[in-house]
Amino acid sequence: MRKAGSVALAVVCSLASAAFAGTGTRTVQRELDEALAGTNAVAVVLDGGDGRMIAAVRGEHAGQDASAPGSTLKPLFLAAALRQGRVRAGTTVVCRGDLHIAGRDLACTHPRDETVLDAERALAYSCNAWFASLATRFAPREAAAVLREYGLGSRTGLIAGESAGEVRTARSEDEVQLMVLGLEDVEVTPVQLARAYLRLSGELEAEPVLRRGLEGSVAYGMAHNAATAGVEIAGKTGTASDAGGAWTHGWFAGIAEHGAERVVVTIFVPRGNGADAAALAHRFFAEWGRVAG
Numbered sequence: 001m002r003k004a005g006s007v008a009l010a011v012v013c014s015l016a017s018a019a020f021a022g023t024g025t026r027t028v029q030r031e032l033d034e035a036l037a038g039t040n041a042v043a044v045v046l047d048g049g050d051g052r053m054i055a056a057v058r059g060e061h062a063g064q065d066a067s068a069p070g071s072t073l074k075p076l077f078l079a080a081a082l083r084q085g086r087v088r089a090g091t092t093v094v095c096r097g098d099l100h101i102a103g104r105d106l107a108c109t110h111p112r113d114e115t116v117l118d119a120e121r122a123l124a125y126s127c128n129a130w131f132a133s134l135a136t137r138f139a140p141r142e143a144a145a146v147l148r149e150y151g152l153g154s155r156t157g158l159i160a161g162e163s164a165g166e167v168r169t170a171r172s173e174d175e176v177q178l179m180v181l182g183l184e185d186v187e188v189t190p191v192q193l194a195r196a197y198l199r200l201s202g203e204l205e206a207e208p209v210l211r212r213g214l215e216g217s218v219a220y221g222m223a224h225n226a227a228t229a230g231v232e233i234a235g236k237t238g239t240a241s242d243a244g245g246a247w248t249h250g251w252f253a254g255i256a257e258h259g260a261e262r263v264v265v266t267i268f269v270p271r272g273n274g275a276d277a278a279a280l281a282h283r284f285f286a287e288w289g290r291v292a293g
């Protein structure tokens, strides 16, 4: 297994050089390195056009470390539910702020005056009540199938020696809700999540509410730390902890556009939360936005 790990690093390096060749005097790799300097975060950047991995920090971990994805799954389930006719953009849910599922306290953190949410605001504010309600419209096997459709539970082929992550089938309605909230029965690697968002990026035009919700997340919602002047960002944060773990971990996953360039980014903060990951994403977008386009 150690042998596979060293191959992974070699692949990351060669992809970084390939990006250098394609972009002249700058590299996305250097921008990502600078943004994450002094942190223990793991990150992956894919070219939003052809899906190549153009940069990674701690690439071995990006391929091998699978963790609960938290709320980064919400746009995937929303996209599938819209496509399958399970909800509409205008579907509203009343959120009372508190939510308990299987003994877990899943209280929302969005403003309390946002009590009736449609799909856009539920995504922007990462409303657990809205998505727990959405979850009841999926049978356990259907929910697992959504995640597999986005490539979760299987290797991406982008990093050698990577883990396939985990997608299990829930056994009860409570468990489906916890799966949709990214807390149970699903573990993903940073590179898998990037590939899932690459696919999601192709759906933003067909389902405008997805784009509005993810842009709203950065503009006024839970991912606002990622907002960067001059860069269009559709993104989502997640915070979760793994079974038996004392610490939470944080995620940011998103799609950014500047001029003619588009990238898909995931950032994983091993001990932290989604707000921390979004702040690191901002540092990358600020570097990238200065020179992209």
Ligand SMILES: [Zn+2]
Binding pocket: 095, 096, 097, 108, 109, 110, 126, 127, 128, 129, 130
């Ligand atoms: Zn809520």
